[in-house]
Amino acid sequence: MKKTIILLFCALLAATVYYFYKNVTTQPSSVNINKELKKDDTENTAVKALLTKAGIARKFIKRNNYNQQVCFLIDMKIRSGEERFFVYDLKADSVIRSGVVTHGRCNERWLVGRRYGNEPGCGCTSLGKYKVGNAYNGRFGLAYKLHGLDSSNNNAFKRFVVLHAHDCVPEEKTFSEICQSDGCPTVAPGFLQELKTIINKSKEPVLLWIYES
Template identity: 50%
Template sequence: MKRIILTTIGLLFFILLAGAGWYYSKIKRKTHHTVTDDSNKKLLTRLSLHAKPLLSYAKKHGYNTKTCLLADMSIESGKNRLFVYDLQKDVVLDAGLAAHGRCNQEWLKGRKYGNTIGCGCTSLGKYKIGNHYQGRFGLAYKLHGLDSTNSNAFKRFVVLHSHSCVPKGEVDPLPICQSDGCPTVSAAFLKKLAAMIDSSSKPMLLFTFDQN
């Protein structure tokens, strides 16, 4: 009789332990999803706020009013931060990694921006995506700065191109390589962007910003 009681207590304890483990894992998953969802909502809100004035600018100056590229430099380089954005539907169509300028340092910690010739930094602002050509890194697109913060982009040879140092997918918390100011992407992502840019009847806009 004593053995049966002990066995029953043991079974009850095991059931309670298993139930507690299941409940904890459910709470943990729910919390993780909530954090992720909140982060995504904040990102989408931020992109939408920058896309709206860009759409007005595109309409006024004769640029593509359907699609643009948004580069959020406040996002760590190991995460997707170059977004293909649908200006009409207000949604993200695609996203990929993009390098930022190292400002002529061996490795730039944090973010620093510049527009002077030879600075090696990323320049914030609106860009017109120009003609494509074959350069030292293969296919590349000329970028024309449209603001005072990036007016020297063309003279600085800041272009949209790919490099083997940029991975195909996210690697955060690890960073990716840094550039001399170019929004450098992976070859796979540039192939997607090229198909879209080349098929556009009007020049597309790229907007590089930092929320901080």
């Protein structure tokens, strides 16, 4: 009897391990942004949106004489602790770097969910395309002025919405939500240094696009 119970226990344990391996460990991550994304990778809504935005950005960039090698794409639909700031190589059609970035809290102590705005003083993220402008040293150190190119973000410069870094933003993705901003796309200090290299090497302005997939 004792031997039978042991055999049944072993069989149950083996079945449990098999189930876990097959149904948990082999499932793809929700947004695989730490490897190159290929055109046939349409499993995820965020990936499809990223590829769609990259295609639109490519046409806009060519038409308006922006940097045709790379652009910055930010998907606000993705959880803030995930890497949702994508450095997109338009020639190779792939993500070459990704990082964590804040969204605006709309003047609340903590904004639950997402809300967007464009009015001066609103404290919200503004969706739309931006031209990355001149660098300067401000309240948070190195920062880049942002010029809103759409009706949804054309007050960005007036609102002092800029690309800058803050220590509250982690260098790598985290399971928890990160700090929120007053509307600026704020990144980790190390990540900003990587973006600085890209921006400084570019002879044409770099396009940054904040959207929601």
